[in-house]
Amino acid sequence: MKTKTEETTEKGAKIKITKRGEDFSRWYTDVIAAAEMADYAPVKGCMVIRPYGYAIWENFQKVLDKMFKETGHENAYFPLFIPESFLKREENHIEGFSPELAVVTHAGGKKLEENLVVRPTSETIIYDSFSKWIESWRDLPLLLNQWANVVRWEMRTRLFLRTTEFLWQEGHTAHATENEAEEEVLKMLEVYRKFSEEYLALPVIPGRKSENEKFAGALRTYCIEGMMQDKKALQCGTSHNLGQNFAKVFDVKFLDQEGTKQYVWQTSWGVSTRLIGALIMAHGDDNGIIVPPKIAAVQAVIIPIWKSEEEREKVLEAAKKLYEELKDGGIGVRLDERDLRPAWKYFEWERKGVPVRIELGPRDIEKSEAVMVRRDTGEKRNVLQKQLADEVKKELEAIQKNLFDRALKFQKENTFETEDWEEFKKIMAGDGGFVKANWCGETKCELEIKEETKATVRCIPFNEKASGKCIHCDKKAKEKVIFAQAY
Ligand SMILES: [Zn+2]
Known part of the structure; x- marks a missing residue:
């Protein structure tokens, strides 16, 4: 049962x-x-x-x-x-x-x-x-x-x-x-x-x-x-x-x-x-959310793996020791001791976007190791237990940086600059993105653009200079702005 x-x-x-x-x-x-x-x-x-x-x-x-x-x-x-x-x-x-x-x-x-x-x-x-x-x-x-x-x-x-x-x-x-x-x-x-x-x-x-x-x-x-x-x-x-x-x-x-x-x-x-x-x-990705380490409620989760009652005791003892070490190292760590199959636990913490997962089974213990898995890349590696706290800290920093770099790359790849209204409309009707364009600064024009493309002026970035004509009407441009469809 x-x-x-x-x-x-x-x-x-x-x-x-x-x-x-x-x-x-x-x-x-x-x-x-x-x-x-x-x-x-x-x-x-x-x-x-x-x-x-x-x-x-x-x-x-x-x-x-x-x-x-x-x-x-x-x-x-x-x-x-x-x-x-x-x-x-x-x-x-x-x-x-x-x-x-x-x-x-x-x-x-x-x-x-x-x-x-x-x-x-x-x-x-x-x-x-x-x-x-x-x-x-x-x-x-x-x-x-x-x-x-x-x-x-x-x-x-x-x-x-x-x-x-x-x-x-x-x-x-x-x-x-x-x-x-x-x-x-x-x-x-x-x-x-x-x-x-x-x-x-x-x-x-x-x-x-x-x-x-x-x-x-x-x-x-x-x-x-x-x-x-x-x-x-x-x-x-x-x-x-x-x-x-x-x-x-x-x-x-x-x-x-x-x-x-x-x-x-x-x-x-x-x-x-x-x-x-x-x-x-x-x-987030197709497996769930991903919480950036610096803001994560749980930064690392330890999943003990056992098959028999005898193994359970041994593994839990080692897991608790690791838990204390990570906690003392200032890491927001959780030990998942629940009596459930490890794979279920993996999926659950993956959905919850916990940055680092640590797997610990009898064979890892024999080698004085643990397995460390990154949520953002799925990368898996063996780490010596005595180095675990340091390695987890390094991994959390690496994940934090990777999430930012990934998001910045995505933002850059999907930011376009154009002076052509037809191209503007094509971008907004297609995959969308940020479009940097010259604009006359008038509300009437902004509302017309919104009506036609669902895009609005998201912001007028600092240190951008307007030149030429407005992307939509023929008036002289006052600002260079970021247009996008928005939440
Ligand atoms: Zn205009």
């Missing part, structure tokens, strides 16, 4: 993952289920983040929180409910967010005097506090971050990429001058670039958003854009220069050194659980 775990795992072993080449979108849903990352919830568009997915989010938080604190920010927490009137104060802000708002009209069995909005973002409620906290130039800059959930009533949802409720961090700052605010916005964009490239192993293109794509209520929005394996773009983080727009409607003023009242200059910036989707789509 089979044990309960065996039954469950047998079911697990049958999990079929659609091939990326067949249907990328189904592949994405399949690998999330197969890796036990997340589930849909009873409320449409909401997401249950399962422990394995949440552990990865916790690692994101640890790294980012440290980076925010190192750049002078403190964490705070503001309420989930925002008076509806607050959102209405900034005209563009409410216009941008109103289709997605969830509004509470009743509470405690009574109709509320004023409707409450479930925060879609927290500019308004935070700046109401800023107006009370900031009095003079000595109170500036005010540098805050909040870890929270937000709700945006999305019509078309996909796990991690677009869900009705999602987790994120939102930074909010106030400064005495426009220059300081701009510096802050670019500094945080750089934090996001570093996080994406060095931790998620995801190369990104930093730049500015077009007027049409910028944040509702911002002067300027900056972003980092990554390429997924289906060649679509994914916005991985945004940083907004809010100018004095919110300061004026929330009356956030300070007394400057000359004793004059002035409005503050503000910024906000955020990344969300969407980045987990980015990680999956940038690195």
Whole structure:
């Protein structure tokens, strides 16, 4: 008779993952289920983040929180409910967010005097506090971050990429001058670039958003854009220069050194659980997800192999010793002692994208060795047990680098530059990719391009010079931009 775990795992072993080449979108849903990352919830568009997915989010938080604190920010927490009137104060802000708002009209069995909005973002409620906290130039800059959930009533949802409720961090700052605010916005964009490239192993293109794509209520929005394996773009983080727009409607003023009242200059910036989707789509393969070692909840898993009870005892003893050694070496290691066939365990950890697998059987023990297998390349080699901790560390570094190099190569191979509209259309109708092209800078033109090709201006990269005419209309080009179809 089979044990309960065996039954469950047998079911697990049958999990079929659609091939990326067949249907990328189904592949994405399949690998999330197969890796036990997340589930849909009873409320449409909401997401249950399962422990394995949440552990990865916790690692994101640890790294980012440290980076925010190192750049002078403190964490705070503001309420989930925002008076509806607050959102209405900034005209563009409410216009941008109103289709997605969830509004509470009743509470405690009574109709509320004023409707409450479930925060879609927290500019308004935070700046109401800023107006009370900031009095003079000595109170500036005010540098805050909040870890929270937000709700945006999305019509078309996909796990991690677009869900009705999602987790994120939102930074909010106030400064005495426009220059300081701009510096802050670019500094945080750089934090996001570093996080994406060095931790998620995801190369990104930093730049500015077009007027049409910028944040509702911002002067300027900056972003980092990554390429997924289906060649679509994914916005991985945004940083907004809010100018004095919110300061004026929330009356956030300070007394400057000359004793004059002035409005503050503000910024906000955020990344969300969407980045987990980015990680999956940038690195996963037909066998499951691949988690970059620096962000992995489990970096290495030890699978002991035995055939008899006698072997079991001997192998487990050696496996435990190795486990302790790796743990002491600072490696995030798991020992999978479950009473299951090793092959089932291999598949399970492979689906979950654990970077390194260590196999340990009686014959390996005789030779004082273990077998080390890389998730990204499938490469297998024997390693002396006494060198295992060092070798695993080296392998984790190599995997981290390989994932980044692989993704960068893919991004480069699928980035095209053209001045020909027909070629542009052909690329977008075919395999897609990033297209670098000259553009007039007008929203009407951008919307026409979107209508015809589903591609939008993903970002206006720094240090690119426009020349000649717009790729679509005949107007003079103002910017050289990256176009792509996007999530
Ligand atoms: Zn144009």
